[in-house]
Amino acid sequence: MSNLTIRPIIGMETHVQLATRTKMFCGCPVEFGAEPNSRVCPVCLGLPGALPVINRRAVDLAIRMGLALNCRIATFSKWDRKSYYYPDLPKNYQISQYDLPIAAEGHFELPPRDAGEPRRVRIRRAHLEEDAGKNLHEGLDHTRVDLNRAGTPLLEIVTEPDLASADEAFAFASELQRLAVWLGVSEGVMQKGQMRFEPNVNVAITFGGVEYRTPIAEIKNLNSFRAIRNAIAYEIDRQVGEWRRDHDYTLEKCGKLNLGWDDDRGVTEFQRSKEEAHDYRYFPDPDLVPVTISAEQIDAIRSEIGELPLARQERLRMQLALTDVDAATLTADRATSDLLAAAIAVGGDPKTLCKQFISFWSAQANARSTTIAGLGVSAPRLAELANLTRDGTISATAAATVAQKMLDVPAAPREIAAAAGLLQVRDEAATREWVEQAVAANPQAVRDAKENPRKRQAAAGFLRGQVMKISGGKANPKLVGELIERRLAEP
Numbered sequence: 001m002s003n004l005t006i007r008p009i010i011g012m013e014t015h016v017q018l019a020t021r022t023k024m025f026c027g028c029p030v031e032f033g034a035e036p037n038s039r040v041c042p043v044c045l046g047l048p049g050a051l052p053v054i055n056r057r058a059v060d061l062a063i064r065m066g067l068a069l070n071c072r073i074a075t076f077s078k079w080d081r082k083s084y085y086y087p088d089l090p091k092n093y094q095i096s097q098y099d100l101p102i103a104a105e106g107h108f109e110l111p112p113r114d115a116g117e118p119r120r121v122r123i124r125r126a127h128l129e130e131d132a133g134k135n136l137h138e139g140l141d142h143t144r145v146d147l148n149r150a151g152t153p154l155l156e157i158v159t160e161p162d163l164a165s166a167d168e169a170f171a172f173a174s175e176l177q178r179l180a181v182w183l184g185v186s187e188g189v190m191q192k193g194q195m196r197f198e199p200n201v202n203v204a205i206t207f208g209g210v211e212y213r214t215p216i217a218e219i220k221n222l223n224s225f226r227a228i229r230n231a232i233a234y235e236i237d238r239q240v241g242e243w244r245r246d247h248d249y250t251l252e253k254c255g256k257l258n259l260g261w262d263d264d265r266g267v268t269e270f271q272r273s274k275e276e277a278h279d280y281r282y283f284p285d286p287d288l289v290p291v292t293i294s295a296e297q298i299d300a301i302r303s304e305i306g307e308l309p310l311a312r313q314e315r316l317r318m319q320l321a322l323t324d325v326d327a328a329t330l331t332a333d334r335a336t337s338d339l340l341a342a343a344i345a346v347g348g349d350p351k352t353l354c355k356q357f358i359s360f361w362s363a364q365a366n367a368r369s370t371t372i373a374g375l376g377v378s379a380p381r382l383a384e385l386a387n388l389t390r391d392g393t394i395s396a397t398a399a400a401t402v403a404q405k406m407l408d409v410p411a412a413p414r415e416i417a418a419a420a421g422l423l424q425v426r427d428e429a430a431t432r433e434w435v436e437q438a439v440a441a442n443p444q445a446v447r448d449a450k451e452n453p454r455k456r457q458a459a460a461g462f463l464r465g466q467v468m469k470i471s472g473g474k475a476n477p478k479l480v481g482e483l484i485e486r487r488l489a490e491p
């Protein structure tokens with residue numbers, strides 16, 4: 001068999017729900033989970049004669065995201081009607097932007113993988129539009145329509161087909177979500193459908209000196225990162241398999257198609273062959289004035305953006321010699337990352353702060369389903385706890401206990417540690433007693449440390465840990481180390 005190469009070609013369309021209080025063209029509140037059809041008015045119900053009015057806040061957020069994606073912002077853009085008929089779309093058209101999107105021709109960099117170059121994904125366009133309502137059929141023998149979501153502001157971001165694998169698409173989607181949330185452009189909660197992804201997937205297959213391209217499949221409405229990765233990986237395999245059976249399975253001969261993703265069964269399913277733009281009969285909306293944006297307005301929004309998450313991640317990684325994963329954790333959300341910077345600025349030891357953020361502070365945040373910033377501990381208190389630990393005034397174990405108490409008591413960390421008896425004891429007699437207890441309780445570790453050079457280090461480390469545990473975290477680790485060495489040197 002002559003050799004065959006496979007190159008996936010993936011583009012991504014993302015619908016981002018903008019973090020506005022009200023809808024795109026009316027004053028109805030944007031609210032998830034409200035009583036069905038309780039957040040509606042003549043405009044978003046599409047009643048005859050009702051006139052839409054542009055939400056300026058949505059325009060500002062779209063510009064902010066566009067700038068962060070290195071797009072050119074249009075100083076003049078307009079609104080178009082995209083016509084289609086569906087029960088969740090009461091006007092029978094969606095207000096969108098067709099030929100003059102608010103942002104275009106940008107790019108977004110993904111973190112390098114395996115110490116390579118950052119990967120650049122070109123952004124074709126980003127345009128504003130309104131969301132449709134929701135058809136509800138679950139557990140019913142009929143369909144109900146909830147129009148609360150109708151008219152919610154969306155930014156649709158479309159990339160060029162620059163993604164080369166399911167993993168890369170996964171990375172793109174999660175980075176885009178981090179960026180949107182970081183910028184306050186969207187709340188970005190996937191479970192609430194605030195970001196929805198539609199990858200376009202096909203495969204270039206080279207075989208016998210000829211390149212074949214499989215039909216482009218658009219996988220509709222994915223709302224988890226895992227689904228993005230699984231659906232794309234499945235689709236690549238499926239297309240290659242179809243082509244192996246029939247070399248006429250090509251874009252040229254079969255056109256484009258829309259697919260759904262069945263998450264339970266782990267398969268894509270055919271929905272319909274894909275519409276072309278002319279099927280939507282786009283035309284300018286006569287009820288809306290065009291959007292004009294001044295250079296001053298763009299500059300003002302640009303000045304609010306500040307350092308982007310990936311840039312900050314890289315800076316922290318370099319300055320504090322962190323791993324990629326730790327640097328990413330510390331820049332997962334802007335408020336937490338700003339809090340870390342503030343704690344360092346008031347004199348907190350950077351290394352210890354990072355360690356404590358990544359370990360017990362994130363554990364506390366996770367346990368409360370919030371972020372570290374959401375715990376509400378001030379920068380000076382975080383800094384003090386870090387410095388008490390660095391100075392050896394309290395042990396690392398005790399720091400975790402103090403942190404827990406800091407969430408309930410407003411006192412200074414040192415006072416909390418003192419009240420809980422966690423200040424470290426440099427008392428030789430007490431420490432020697434704890435060492436003796438650890439030695440007596442762990443004869444095997446003592447034998448290993450004395451007789452087996454290969455196990456010596458690990459066994460001594462184990463004994464140190466046991467002493468710290470017996471002391472309730474109060475022992476001074478340095479003194480413990482010295483006393484254990486002395487004890488092991490005894491015959």
Ligand code: ZN
Nearest residue numbers: 026028041044
């Ligand atoms: Zn309304």
Ligand code: MN
Nearest residue numbers: 015096129156
């Ligand atoms: Mn759209």
